[in-house]
Amino acid sequence: VKGVNITSQGSLIRGTLGGVALLSVRYTSTSSDQPVIKWQLKRDKPVTVVQSIGTEIIGNLRSEYRDRIHVFENGTLLLHNLQLSDEGTYEVEVSITDDTFTGEHHINLTVDVPVSKPSIHMVASTVLELSELFTLNCSHENGTKVVYSWQKGGKPLANDSRLQLSPDQKVLTIARVLMSDDDVYSCTVENPISSMKSLPVKLTVYRRSSLYIILSTGGIFLLITLVTVCACWKPSKKDKQQTDKQGSSEFMEQNDAKHDADSVPKPEHERKNPVALYILKERDSPDTEDESPPRSRIPSESGSPPSYSCTPPPPSRSPDPPARTARRYPRSPVRTPPHARSSGRGVRSPAGGVQVMHEQEEATPPPESH
Numbered sequence: 001v002k003g004v005n006i007t008s009q010g011s012l013i014r015g016t017l018g019g020v021a022l023l024s025v026r027y028t029s030t031s032s033d034q035p036v037i038k039w040q041l042k043r044d045k046p047v048t049v050v051q052s053i054g055t056e057i058i059g060n061l062r063s064e065y066r067d068r069i070h071v072f073e074n075g076t077l078l079l080h081n082l083q084l085s086d087e088g089t090y091e092v093e094v095s096i097t098d099d100t101f102t103g104e105h106h107i108n109l110t111v112d113v114p115v116s117k118p119s120i121h122m123v124a125s126t127v128l129e130l131s132e133l134f135t136l137n138c139s140h141e142n143g144t145k146v147v148y149s150w151q152k153g154g155k156p157l158a159n160d161s162r163l164q165l166s167p168d169q170k171v172l173t174i175a176r177v178l179m180s181d182d183d184v185y186s187c188t189v190e191n192p193i194s195s196m197k198s199l200p201v202k203l204t205v206y207r208r209s210s211l212y213i214i215l216s217t218g219g220i221f222l223l224i225t226l227v228t229v230c231a232c233w234k235p236s237k238k239d240k241q242q243t244d245k246q247g248s249s250e251f252m253e254q255n256d257a258k259h260d261a262d263s264v265p266k267p268e269h270e271r272k273n274p275v276a277l278y279i280l281k282e283r284d285s286p287d288t289e290d291e292s293p294p295r296s297r298i299p300s301e302s303g304s305p306p307s308y309s310c311t312p313p314p315p316s317r318s319p320d321p322p323a324r325t326a327r328r329y330p331r332s333p334v335r336t337p338p339h340a341r342s343s344g345r346g347v348r349s350p351a352g353g354v355q356v357m358h359e360q361e362e363a364t365p366p367p368e369s370h
Contacts, residue, residue, distance in 0.1 A: 004029045004094050004103030006075070014192050015082045015111045023077040023090055023107045031096045037075045042089040042106075049090070050077070079109075084144075087111040114194040115143030118187055126204045127177050136172040138187035138198065145191045153183045179205050 006027045015021035029035065039049040051058045052071045061069060064085070070078040075094055079086060087110055095102035118140040127134050138148055148169040150157040157172070159165050164173045174181055182205040188197045 003101035004035065004096060006092065006094055006103040006105040008105055008107060011106065012108045012110070015079075015086070015109060016193050017082060017084060017111055017113050019082050021079045021082055021086070021109055021111075023079070023092070023109065025075045025077075025092055025105055025107070027075050027094045027103055029094075029096050029103075033096050035075070035094045035096045037071060038093045038095075039071075039077050040091045040093075042091055046091075082111050084111050110192060112191050112193045113142055113144045115146055115189045115191055115196050116141045117196045118189045118198040120185065120187055120198050120201045122201065122203070125202065126206060129177060129179060129205055129207050131177045132175070134174045134177050136174075136185060136187075136201075136203075138170050138172075138189070140189045140196070143189060143191055143194070146189050147191065149188045149190075151186045151188070154186075157185075177205055179207065181205055 004027050006025050008023075008025045013021050013023060023039075027035065034054040036051070036053055038051045041047045041049055047062070049065055050061060050069050050071055055071055055073055057069070057071065064083075068080045070080075072078070075092060077090070077092070088108075090107050090109060092105050092107070093102055094104075118138050121137045121139065123135070138150070140146070150165065150169070150172050152163075157163060157165075162175045162178075164175060165171070166173075172185070172187075182203060184200045184202050186198050186200040188195065190196070
């Protein structure tokens with residue numbers, strides 16, 4: 001009976017995402033003709049991966065297999081850049097025209113992601129004896145088809161009445177904490193292509209009586225220390241003088257600030273302009289009039305306060321006392337009385353100023369005495 005016989009080194013190939021997978025087979029035949037090799041991915045509807053005569057590929061490859069397929073002369077298939085969708089069961093058929101039977105063989109391919117380093121999370125690293133439901137959680141980031149396992153003190157840990165593992169074995173729960181649970185714990189995550197172990201964590205268990213003794217002793221010691229410090233501490237003279245000095249300086253600063261606030265000058269528009277008071281004294285007899293130098297107002301420049309100057313009266317030929325010059329407000333019109341016109345009193349000029357007119361009368365000689 002003529003036929004083709006196919007063998008392989010293994011029926012299971014494990015591949016890594018992005019890596020390569022070699023589906024190695026070998027066939028034997030009595031015919032010297034080149035065989036027709038066909039690889040299929042077995043699913044609900046088989047998918048043809050490649051078909052070739054020897055190493056020459058027949059037809060067009062599917063888009064997901066382009067530039068990723070290579071077939072050897074002995075029928076071995078090489079897949080590059082593995083994808084998760086490449087996982088499955090592959091069937092190879094080798095047929096020769098002269099042979100009566102066609103050889104077939106199946107190889108399983110798995111594609112996995114390597115696992116990352118796991119870590120253990122605990123609520124606290126210390127626990128009180130006889131506490132209920134204390135949990136340790138093992139977690140990781142990357143990896144497919146992972147399996148968890150726990151170790152206590154470096155030895156594998158299995159389920160019992162107190163140490164309980166969740167169905168996926170990610171969580172370890174201690175139902176009732178005992179002193180024997182004071183130990184080092186670690187977890188391991190593995191899949192078909194990789195395995196990683198977490199850093200060990202230490203769980204410390206305290207006895208309830210010991211904890212109470214520690215807390216009470218520490219509290220009493222702290223209380224005694226505080227009482228001793230408060231009893232022995234006294235403010236020194238230097239500190240007291242410094243405090244008094246600071247208080248007096250603050251008081252002086254406040255008084256200075258108050259004085260500065262009180263001595264703020266008033267605005268310029270609130271000041272009252274001085275108004276000169278002019279008093280006119282007229283008497284019937286010039287002999288009884290007090291002698292005072294006449295004053296005449298000097299017109300000031302615009303925008304400057306009024307000013308006055310004193311000018312001595314002109315010399316008189318008569319021994320009689322000079323006539324007194326009348327003083328008036330420059331802004332109020334004043335009529336010159338008739339008797340003042342002849343005695344040299346001041347009259348208002350058209351320009352608004354005061355002109356002083358001195359009329360000198362010839363002196364009459366005094367009567368001779370007999």
